[in-house]
Amino acid sequence: MFRRAAIKPALPTVVLKEFRGYASGYSTEHREPSGPIVKTEIPGPKSKALLKDMDAIQQCGSVQLFTDFEKSAGNYIADADGNVLLDTYTQISSVPLGYNHPQLLTAFNNDSDIRALVNRPALGVFPAVDWPAKLRDVLLSVAPSGLDQVMTMMCGSCSNENAFKAAFIRYAINKRGGLTTFTEEEMKSVLENKPPGAPNLSVMSFKAPLLQGAFHGRTFGSLATTRSKAIHKLDFPSFDWPAAWFPHYRYPLEEFKRENEQEDKKCLEYVSELFQTWEKKSPIAAVIIEPIQSEGGDNHASPEFFQELQKICANNGAALIMDEVQTGCGPTGKMWCYEHFDLPSPPDMVTFSKKMMTGGFYSKTLYKPPQPFRIFNTWMGDPSKLIMLDRVLKVIKTDKLLDLVQESGRILKCGLHDLECEFPNMINSVRGRGTFLSFDVSTVALRDKIIGTLKKNGVLGGTCGESAIRLRPALIFAPKHAEIYLDILRKTLLELKQGASC
Ligand SMILES: Cc1ncc(COP(=O)(O)O)c(C=O)c1O
Known part of the structure; x- marks a missing residue:
């Protein structure tokens, strides 16, 4: 579905700050390859064998590839077959600093943090002595202003x-006029899942x-408010x-x-x-x-x-x-x-x-x-995750990653607008903020072909909605990664356009 005509909009003329590298000294150069490396079809033979193995014990039709976390680095995800792809999907948008960031690899290098990893408390009953301070120092340090409670x-x-x-x-x-006590009837009815204890x-x-x-x-409860794909809700x-x-x-x-x-x-x-x-x-x-x-x-x-x-x-x-x-x-x-x-x-x-x-x-x-x-x-979260979040938040600050997101996002968005002008029958409706960007593809079949060809060309991408492709790179995605992505997307669109006209 076309939401946007393929006319390049007038983007605000902001002078880009030149990206001078990560302030902490972190460097993707010596960890990441200079670009994607594709050795086999994806999934390749090793991923397929693993899939077969796993399929015997669970439904795994959603698995795309098996990640080799040892070989993955920064913005690049490696798979079981030795393919290394520029990752613009990052485990469904859940990897803040890319793969194997040194600050996270060393997060448990001291005894007290290892103890937090090994001894998982029932947080609502027996939290560790440093838990209140951790909640304050880590989670509340980035709390939306005015929200002073966190669970x-x-x-x-x-x-x-x-x-x-x-x-x-x-x-x-x-509704009870401020009363925080319950009636006898409420206490009884709630065990029958009925009002007034379980109200409508x-x-x-x-x-x-x-x-x-x-x-x-x-x-x-959350599924009752989900209104995207029927398959998520059917039969429940x-x-x-x-x-x-x-x-x-x-x-x-x-x-x-x-x-x-x-x-x-x-x-x-x-x-x-x-x-x-x-x-x-x-x-x-x-x-x-x-x-x-x-x-x-x-x-x-x-x-x-x-x-x-x-x-x-x-x-x-x-x-x-x-x-x-x-x-x-x-x-x-x-x-x-x-x-x-x-x-x-x-x-x-x-x-x-x-x-x-x-x-x-x-x-x-x-x-x-x-x-x-x-x-x-029982668990109500996991203290080891706060140890990692602490590192993540410090890196975001030291390396000014929010500025980097804006800068890389602007390059990506400009490049995507150029591509929608060049390929108006294929992609349209470029939209988003920062690197949280997306565009629509004219048909679902073409969207799936683009995602497949991107993978063959070295980019792991994500989809959403009816026929959109979404970008969800890590926060360390720099202008050079944006350029690589745009080059590969252009090559992909050209390949598919030429294929269609043959
Ligand atoms: C906006 C939003 N809310 C809730 C969820 C559910 O999160 P989870 O998969 O961790 O249960 C997701 C997952 O993609 C999401 O995107």
Whole structure:
């Protein structure tokens, strides 16, 4: 589907700062190859043999290749067959500093950190003596301003799931007029999964007209708010919860300003309408939204849309949960993507995982449950992940990786715009922030061919939505990697264009 005409938009004339290398002295040169090395088809014979082995014991139809972590370095992923690919997908956007970063390889080089790795505590009951300091020094050091509470979790899905629980707890307290105690009837009915103990409350999420919608995870609560691919949800009982429309913009944005403002207005009116219609059936306690709908196809909405959405949530007493599982930790050029939206106050909760190494969520104090054991499980995260996150955050700062993301992102975006002008029948709708970029391909079949040919030419790419290709490189992706990517993408498009005309 074409969202954007292939006209190169006027990009702001920003003078690029020259990339002078990583300030810490880290160098990709002596670790990375100078470019991709492709020796076999991918998956090659060794990956295929491993796949056969694994297939005997589990469904592994999603496996693309087997990673050789010993040989992977920086922005390059090596596979079992000795292929080394420029990685623009990074384990589904979850590798902040590339492969085998020296700061991470040495993260457990002292006894106390090894003890944290070996002795995994039940964090909600027996945390280590240094845990409060670790939470403060590491996680709270990058907390969205105004959010002074943090809970660690195991993954993105359970981070969202538990943020929902925090929102329901607060909503119920408000409904009881501030009371934090329960009635006899509530205590009894809840064990039967019935109201009033298990109340009819809901979480609103976003579907997208003609496109795929929100992705918030795969555990039952988070899955109820996921609205991307049917295959993720089929056969599972789910909550009947409201879905609002995520804006569907016309591009180029500069040309369709009025139409897109109307689109925002229409979508926001529907959000307000849903609050009213669901009030009797299952009141909406929270709204969850991705700053960029990622798995759904990198669908974007304007800062004004998010500002208005925040007002509507506040007026209806619902928590606004920003799902930064994929966008968080720098890939858009800011630590948190919502910072691009100029919100007058922070969202009520921000969930994270992937590049943050640990799952979890930040929240306002208001969302702290009054009783223990309500947001809880055995591990509740893993202290060793905070040791790694500490290193990651220090490298982001020392090597000014957020600046690098903006710089490499600009080169990538300019190059992609050039390519959409050169190949208007093949790719279109270049969009994104920082290196969190994507473009649509004219058909799903062609998209899959591009991904396959990119791999053959040495680039590992990711897909999303109906027919998009997304870029999710590590934060150490430098201008030289952007140039390599653009050269290989151009070669790939030429090959496929020539192949089609033969
Ligand atoms: C925006 C978003 N939320 C939640 C999740 C779920 O995270 P996990 O796969 O760690 O459960 C994902 C995963 O891709 C995601 O992109």
